[in-house]
Amino acid sequence: MSDDKLLVVKDLTTTFATAGGDLTAVANVSFDLERNETLGIVGESGSGKTVLSRTIMGLQPRLNTTVTGSSIIDGFEVVGASEDEKRTIWGTEVAMVFQDPMTSLNPVMRIGKQIDEALRVRLGMNRKDAKARAIELLELVGIPSPVERYNTYPGQLSGGMRQRVVIAIALACSPKLLMADEPTTGLDVTIQAQILNLLDELKERLKMSVILVTHDLGVVATRTSRIVVMYAGRIVETGTTRDVFYHHRMPYTRALLESSPKVSNKSHTRLVTIPGRPPNLLNLSDGCSFAPRCKFATDQCHLVRPELQPSIEPGHSFACWNPLPINSEAVLP
């Protein structure tokens, strides 16, 4: 049945050779993605979510990087493919929306031209058709008066507008998978919701799948069908969005949820934080990476790393020796 899935990631591991030794940024990650599904990848800074999203599409740095395992996008094995081979799926099968719209547009090229490029080079459109299509795309992502905007430079647009342009560029060759790496982190809060709604809307209209990488649980709560929670380069819990929010078993997931501000809290309530800091990926212990910060940790946690094990709900699994009880009280942001 795996032919049906748009993306199958299996045992994906990314290792960087650094001066301090080998650094495993992503370790044995496996998951898959249906067509027209939105998946959230959640984790704090340095949990490997960005490296994971880039490795999935084969965009890891060329130098000192080893990737093992497999990442199959619509039947195309990305791991081990040459740049030339990957170029055939970049843009048409998988595209990317970047975190910071300030740096993801070429400052010296008119935005219309930046959309045109892909259309002309990849789809072989002529100048006139490409321009018409580019204007169509600008309209699709909700840019007012797209005909005039076609000729503006990125510096003349606001952050939200620029992120819309970035999305338009990503959509140019109608990719089946859109990778959105913290697409709203660089934006004002008021614009964030607009961009997320836009992504949602486009996903439905264009029948594509979206991977939403974020550290913000609020972002993924209503927009994803499934969530992958990452810690220190590994998946620590995965399941449907509902299961992860209401039936999570991994203390880290609970800690993440608890550290989101809640409307129901009285004002001036101190925000709950996770004590300690993310582990140094250069010298990880053999045990659970979260153990040093976990209030439920036992000796076993420090010595042996727990593997992902299924919970009672289908598709819900977690990696923990001392999981939270099945019907533990839900904490919601």
Added chain:
Amino acid sequence: MSNFSSLEEAAVLVEKPEKSEPLGLFFWICVGWVGLNVFGAIFANVLPLQSPLTESFNAINAGPSLHHLLGTDDLGRDIFSRVVYGSRVSITVGIGAILIGYGIGAPLGMLAAYRRGRFDAILTAVMYLLLAFPAIIATIAVLSFWTPRSLLKIIIVIGIASIPLVYRVIRTATLNVATKDYVVAAKVQGATDRRILMKELLPNIFPIALSFFLIGVATIIVLEGALAFLGLSVNPPTPSWGNMINEARTVLSQNIWLALFPSLALCLFLIGLNFIGDRIRAHFDVTEVKL
């Protein structure tokens, strides 16, 4: 489709284009001056100038006069004419040599910064090794033995000496751009390396390249002047700013003009070039803040 309640509301979000730093009047004065020099160098033999080689024993070491605007030298040759003709050598060497430097150094620098890896490591090590060796000593050594000296040989030697300098500047500028998200964005849209180099990297390093080009010309003119002063540039009687200053050295007590005017010409030309280069860099400086 749009999430805005009205177009007016959306239009507010479109900021006015940021004003870049104005170039200023002095910039245009410098452009005019440098342009005038280049014009003089190109059209020296068409312009109504006296011959730079005609000796006149009636006016030796004469001061400025109507007949000889800047006076004459110790052989009675017109200094004004010699300064104009002298600019030919200086400017030709300056532009010719930097073109060689850019022709080889710039593509290598861009490639190295974009590809990284072993290619970059080895090339950069070699270039830094060359940089560590003083260019002036190298050029003096080569030009002393590579005789007879001609303009072309001087251009080639200085040009080769400038390659590591150009390489370093272009590589650094490219490194800065190559890590930007829009380069990655172009890549995941399926752009080829060639396309990324030409369309994403080149336009973004162009202001720095242009600015360093002008400053490079200035630096090389000084180097040529130094070589000419040592008698290692074009052979007399062909004038160049450097060898005129050298000739003036022996008659400094009788004729201050012979030393003054070529030095002044050299100095003003260099100030002009440097200022233009600097203003261009500042004008096109696309900083994050402005974005």
